[in-house]
Structure formats: structure tokens, C-alpha cells
Amino acid sequence: MQTGTAPSTQLVRRVNASAMLKAMRGAGIVTGTELMAATGLSRATVISICDELVRLGWLQELENQRGAGDYVKGRPARRFIFDDSAASVIGIDIGANKITAIVADMAGRPLSQVTRPFRAYNVPAKERADVLDSIAAEALEKAGVSADSVLAVSVGVAAPVSRGGEVLRAQEFWKSFDVRKIVSERHGWHVLLENDANLAALAERWQGSAQGVDNLVVMLAGDRLGSGILESGRLLHGQVGGFGELGYLDNVDGVGDTYGIAHYATLWGREALDSGADTKLRGLCGGDPEALTAEMVFRAAKEGDPAGRKVMDRMAHRMARVIGSISTLVNPELVVIAGAVADSARTLIPAMEKHVPDFTFTPPRLATSALGDGIVSLGAIRHALDYVEENALDLNPASLSKQIAAG
């Protein structure tokens, strides 16, 4: 009589294996006893899963069992270490002006980062795939990592992406389904797609100021406003990926459109110049309003320039309305402002905290992201790692070397 096992039974093993990997990631060297405490499983189970994870290439067992002399009595514990370099993932951010790729190891440590500006819109699918290919190849080379070691690639795009990873309403130039297929077929990589603001939310919860926060809004607030929303720790997508779209702001009093902080800083700064006011901005941009950047306006405000400060004041009012409206409907614990302007926007926080309660009965905590420009590609790394960890028994370093051996 042959075998036959319920898929539901095998699922238990998958769940426990994922839990073990998650417990080990970032924990350094661990013993069976520690894992028992972390997972609630029995020693027999923990050890058997460890043995399997070693076989699959996820873990390495250390030879020198007695470690840094932290304990001495009894039989020495077997010591396992998560093998950070067993495989790698790639996170890619396809922004409006540039494309960024990060190669990271299994601990999520970035090994290399490559950024390349865009040349044109509306290039054919194959060329788009080529761009993605070449930047990925460059990042891999820079990281000193083989393309065969890549277990998953996550790509962030500035367009709605459905829960299933499909871009159904291809805004601007990026119609990604083809690309996904092409890249996947070329390298055998698993390619995931996700909205850029959603990835920023994952990044912020992973390494930013939203650690442990389950109800979170992250606003990408550079030139345009976009938002990624986590509810009970889950990303929201809606029917075709539009959850978090902010177009309704067009009709909100005192907001009127979805332009972001950088856009309005520049616009209002130029208005101040045009008004003929006496302001430091004139010096900063060399007298040419077209040369004025958001950065200059922030700097002027910081240095006490009245025109700059007035811009900041208007900005805080405007953003308070934006955050107030979304917080009413979504009721997050925390709203994080992210993107290229996040760092400069930190000075806006006190004023925003003051005004947001005028627009919602459930004011959230406010923060700015410290993750900088790479937040989306970092979120893509987390997204890819999540996928790999969930599928660790099917998608693993050992399966890679088998492929290599077979190919």
C-alpha cells in the first residue's frame, strides 16, 4: 500500500518551518532549547525541523558547540546559525525619474545598491525588461553574488497593483505583466509586483519607526502623494489594487489636488520670489525662480527666513488636512511621511500634530521616515523575503544548487 498524506497535514510542517526561520532570522546563533521557547514546539520537533532546514541549506550547524563560555554544565547544545548568505533577493523600485535595485542577503542586509535615471517613457516591453535585467545584473555583480542564488525579486511600481500582483490600470508607462513574465522566464526567478507605497509601508514596519505597528499609513509625499495602508498587519489592495489612492483629495477643502510636499514647497517658494518679498530664497537660487528647489525652501525655513517659514506653515496646514481625512476613514495608529522629502519634513511634525485633531476624532501618531530615498526598494526586499520565508520548504538554497547541477 502506497502513501498518501493530506495537504492540510503537510501544511502544519510548512507553518512550523516558517515560524522557525522567522525566529532565527536576526537571532544569530541559536540552540534547540532557545527555539523551543521561541516557537512553543517540543524539542523533538524543533531538532527535526532544524535538521531539515540544514539539509535545505537554510541553516548551518556549528562545530564548536561550546560557545563563548556562557554556560558550561550538561551536554553541549547543538548550535545552529541562519546562513545569511545561502541565497539572495532583489528589490527594485521603478520610480518616475529613476530605477533603483538593491541586492540583499537572507538577513535583509543590502549588499549593493544601483540607481539609474530614466531616459524615456513608453519603451516597448522587451526593452523595459532589458533595463530591469541590466540594472539587476549590475547590482548582482556589485554585490558579488551569482544570479543563480536569487530566490525572489520584488518590483515596486507607482501604479495600482492587485493582490494577485497584476497591474490592471497601467498608469504612465509601466505595463508590467509582460515584464514579470519575461524576467521570470529568463532567469527562473520568482518576480513579485507591488505598489510602491505599499512597499514603503512594509519597509517602515520592518526597519523604520513603525516597528510593531499593525495599523499603519505610510505616505509617499514627494512630488505626488501616495499612500500604503496596513490594517491588522495586512496590506490593503481593493478590487484592482487601488486601495490607498488619494484622488479624492481633489475635492477636499484646503487640499484640492494630490501634489506632494516637494511640489508645493517649490511652487510656494517661487510665489514668494514673484511677490518681490525680501527672502533668502533669492540668494539660494541665484535669482532664478526656475532654479529654486524644495530643498532650498526647507533650508531657508530652517534658517529662519520668513518666506520659507510661511511656506512651512501652509504646508503643515495642508498636510494636516490630508492626514486628518485619511485618518478618519482608515483609523491608523501611526502615519509616517516618507520619500525623498521625509527628512526635511520632520520640522513639520509639531505643527501637523497641532492641526490634525481639527480634522479627525482619532488622531494618529505622526512620524517622518528615516529610511530615505531607498525606502521602496528596501520594502521590496522585505516583500521578497516574506515570500521566500513563507515558502521556505519549496524555495530554498538546496533547490538552487540542484538547478545549477541539473542545468
Add this chain to the structure above:
Amino acid sequence: MQTGTAPSTQLVRRVNASAMLKAMRGAGIVTGTELMAATGLSRATVISICDELVRLGWLQELENQRGAGDYVKGRPARRFIFDDSAASVIGIDIGANKITAIVADMAGRPLSQVTRPFRAYNVPAKERADVLDSIAAEALEKAGVSADSVLAVSVGVAAPVSRGGEVLRAQEFWKSFDVRKIVSERHGWHVLLENDANLAALAERWQGSAQGVDNLVVMLAGDRLGSGILESGRLLHGQVGGFGELGYLDNVDGVGDTYGIAHYATLWGREALDSGADTKLRGLCGGDPEALTAEMVFRAAKEGDPAGRKVMDRMAHRMARVIGSISTLVNPELVVIAGAVADSARTLIPAMEKHVPDFTFTPPRLATSALGDGIVSLGAIRHALDYVEENALDLNPASLSKQIAAG
């Protein structure tokens, strides 16, 4: 050596048992073979779970195996039937003006419905519990069902309720945590709390026009606007239950507040009267603007009265803005207008369908609820049934009779 089984292993049985119950609910008489097809489980498993469910009082096995002559060959199948009357649940809607209770059997069939108007606000917790008790008792008596057969009670309130079932920001008069505890202790019932609009969303997906819809917004649109949101089939709550709050509409152009359809129908109808226009409304309300109701305005519009039609036109524009804004952010497949005015609001649909695309790039389908005034208590029934089905192995008819025998 004694036993010891992983909780994760037992979980498989629970999941399969729930799946079996869900497959049987509403299916009438079923055989093992049919259940194999419905659940994907093997015959041995299906039969063993059936035997267990019979033991727990969920199912009954029929004696006369050969049914209505639909087939004849082979060994007669054992035939099981879900015992609708094995236990019951109560769904309660605590509205602004009245409280409604429905007692239903395990098939979700309402056995009785009782409505009672409110007398006062701000009654002490014990009295509130007494009101709930007495209306529940009345509904049980009317249904001819014993209080001992109740497996769960779900209560809908017009206030934010967190995922854990706690009312953290007790709007108006209902601070329900006490009540939950009191009722639970008096009868040993499991008492669940949920927001009324969320329950309406469950009802609409269960028996309304949203069957099979996973991304859904249901708007309670009577005197005040409220919304319940399902994303990927899950109710959204946010940090303290505020997800779906519409207070941001205060600042949306052409909306300005959260008053509902009934409110504005009455208000605008009175404006028409005050303007001295020649309108049927004057006859309908007997010349007294204070006596004018939303219902009269709808009727006048239906009969072609110009003033009434003008109100409908304004209403469609206003609601298009409301639905457009929420649809932009939430991206539902379908928006259902529910509550007491739903039936009258059906005539608004074509105009709203025309205008909604002006306010969102992702216009949803629109519908009005046919579930009438009882939509919240019906949703509470579904909520309670969901809870019972998820916990069918722990919370079951046999455990009830055991309690009775022990007590």
C-alpha cells in the same frame, strides 16, 4: 506513556470540520460522496467527521437511506442532514431610536423578530443590560426556543468597535463592555460586538446583492452616513474600530457633513415648501413642513412632482461625491446603499452611476439593499453564525445539553 498532541495538528481537524459544516449549511440532505466533492477530503475522513458531528449534535443521520428515487444502484449512501434546529443564535441591532432582536436557527432562518423603541439616553449599564435581556427573552419566547439553546449573540452598535470587540470610543450612550460581560455572565452566552455598518456589510454579502463580492462597501445612509468595508472578504477595523468613519466628508466639496439621505430629503423638501413653490409636497404633509417626511419626498418625486425631482437630483449629485471619494480610496467592486431609505433610494442609482465616474477613476458597481430595516440584525445573525461555525467542535449542541444536564 500518556498522550500529547500538537495544537497545530488539532487545528487541521477544526478547519476541516468547519469546512464540512459550511458545505452542509443550506445544502439539505447530503451524502458522503457529495461531501467528498465539496471539501476535497477522502471518504474515510468525511465519514469520520460526519460521525463526530452527529455525536456533537450538529448533524442527524436519516434512517430511510434510499431517498426520492434519484438513484438506485449500489450500496445505499448514508444520508446526513444539518440539524437546523440543533441550536440558535441571536442578532441584535441597537439603533439610535430602537432596538431590534432576531432569533435564528442554525440555517440562519429568522424564527422571530422583536423591535422596541427607546425611552431614554444615558441609562446605567445594568438597565441597558436589562433592556437587552428582556428583548432577547421576548424574541426567544416568540421563537419558541429555549435560552439554553443559544450558542452566540451578536450585537450591532452605532459606534466604532475594535477587532477584539471592544467599544473604545463610546459615542452617545452605549458603553458596551459592561453589557457584554453582564449578559455573558447571566446566560453563559458568548456575546460578540460589532459596528452596525460592518454587520450590514456581512448581511449584504450573505443574502443581499453582494454575494460573492470580496471588496465591498455598504453605506448605511438613513439619517447619518456610516460605512462598513470588506477587503478581500475581511472586515476592516483599524486601530480602535474607526475604519469606515466618514467624518472627513465634512471637508469634501459638495458634501460638507455626514447627514444621510433621509435627513436631506426632509431638509430639502421643507426648503421647497418654504420657497412657496407649487408642489405636491404641500398636500402630502397637510401643509405643515414639520410633518414632512423623507418618504413623502420620495413619493412626490416618483409621481413626477418637480420639487421632489429636484431634491432627488441634488441627492444623486451629493451621494455621487460621497461614493466617489470613498471608492477612490477603498477601491471596492460594489457599493451598496442600505438602511431604512434603501428601497426609496433605488431610483437614485442611474443618476449616481452617471456622476460617480466624475469623482473616481475606479467607479464601482452600485446597488441598493433589498434587506430593508433588519439588515443590521440580519448581519448580526451571520456574525454569530460565523463565530459558531468557526468553533463548531468546542461550541456545539451537545455541549449545551451537557450544561443543562450538569446545571
Add this chain to the structure above:
DNA sequence: TCTCTAAATTTAGTGCATAAATTTAGATGA
């Protein structure tokens, strides 16, 4: 060398499932 100890291993048993062989209840027809 003996003892102690904490951890690993081994052994026994449970729960939940599958799959294949066998039995069974009834219908049918020689």
C-alpha cells in the same frame, strides 16, 4: 574515575489524514 547536568536521542503513542482492499446493502435479471 565518578558524578552531575543539560541537552540530544530513542522509544512509545496520539491524532489526523490517505489509499487500496474488502465488505455490504440493495437492485436486477437469469
Add this chain to the structure above:
DNA sequence: TCATCTAAATTTATGCACTAAATTTAGAGA
């Protein structure tokens, strides 16, 4: 009447994943 047919139930043999308790083991120290 009784063998035959059939679809379903049962029985039997396994597999997998886990727990729990008994036993062994690797090193430290008296």
C-alpha cells in the same frame, strides 16, 4: 431463488507530524 452488479461504507495498512517520557551522551568538575 440466487448469482451478479454497483456504489458506497468499512477495514486495513501506512504516512506524517507532533508530544511526552525514558534513556543516552558529551563535557565539566569534584
